[in-house]
Amino acid sequence: MSDGNNKKRDDDISNNVTRNLSMIIHHDEIRKISEVIIAVLKEKDKSVEIKEGA
Amino acid sequence: MSDLLEKIEAQTSLPSPPILISQLTALLQKDNVSSQELAKIGETDQAFTARILKLVNSPFYGFSRQITSVEDSITMLGLQVVNQLLLATSVLESLKVDHKLININQFWLHSFAVGVFAKHILYNESDVLRGSSFMCGILHDIGRLLFIKLDSEKYLAFYDKGDSVIDLDKEKRWFGMNHQEVGSALGRKWNFPDTFIDVIENHHHPEKSKNNKKLLSAVNLGDIISHAMNIGNSGSTYVTDFAPETWEILNISYDKLKEIIIKALDEIDKTKTFLEGFQSK
Secondary structure, eight states: OOOOHHHHHHHHHHHHHHHTTTTTTTTTHHHHHHHHHHHHHHTOOOOOOOOOOO | OOHHHHHHHHHHTTTTOHHHHHHHHHHHHHHHOOHHHHHHHHTTTTTHHHHHHHTTSSSTTTTTOOOOOOOHHHHHHHHHHHHHHHHHHHHHHHHOOOOOSHHHHOOOOOHHHHHHHHHHHHHSSOHHHHHHHHHHHHHHTHHHHHHHOOOHHHHHHHHOOOBBBHHHHHHHHHSSHHHHHHHHHHHHHHHHHHHHHHHHTTTTOGGGOOOOOOOHHHHHHHHHHHHHHHHSSSSSSSSSOOOHHHHHHHHOOOHHHHHHHHHHHHHHHHOOOOOOOOOOO
């Protein structure tokens, strides 16, 4: 995968996880938990979809 | 008594407590369970036997020989995993709903993932508590399935709105009970252990539990992680609420959380094929 594709995939993971938690991400703990989730998904090269309604 | 609770009490189409569930929840409360004891129960359920053999012989596990019995499956997969899967099968088979109203496979995948995350979050706890946490993950949202069974039109009208944090008071005004209350009413009817009922009744607010705060917090966090990753679908477009006390109660570091999520995802990937094909009616 090219660097450009990698960056897009990483951005999609970050954006979609943040969006799925958007209603509760104002909690510091949730923001940090979301960073952990994003790191795992990037490491495992796993994409994530936006939750319906998020 | 609300109309909905009366319906639950009177509704003859509601499943009776499956004998298997009673036997298995009793088994879950014991410290020492033998493979033979569990295999004896599992083998009485043909659908379960077929599923567990399919799972254990799947390429995910890559065992070199063909596994042909429940007892050998227990040896290969571990007693706790097989016990959990047997329990999950019994509940899933008992609560089938119209597939046009909800994608039931996605619903159970979400519940299953919550259970797996909760079990790994409680990595430092006893096997009994970790086993209970898996089952509580599976069961935490059964109230939503009852809404569908008892009043599907109201269910569709309510959960179609979304785009906010789950509001249990609003749900109660709409249905007469919220999904935690209706789920725990079924739990009582089915003689679930008090621990399970507590989780079903308070999973959105672990701080309200008197005796099981840690277990509830693990299920709540598992729910949040599953929503973040969009694993399965809980049957609601609303987002699970978060109480900061949850994180304090669990007292785990963010580094440890990373390890937990990696291990749990691995387990979910390996065993989710077990859930495939639970046909709705």
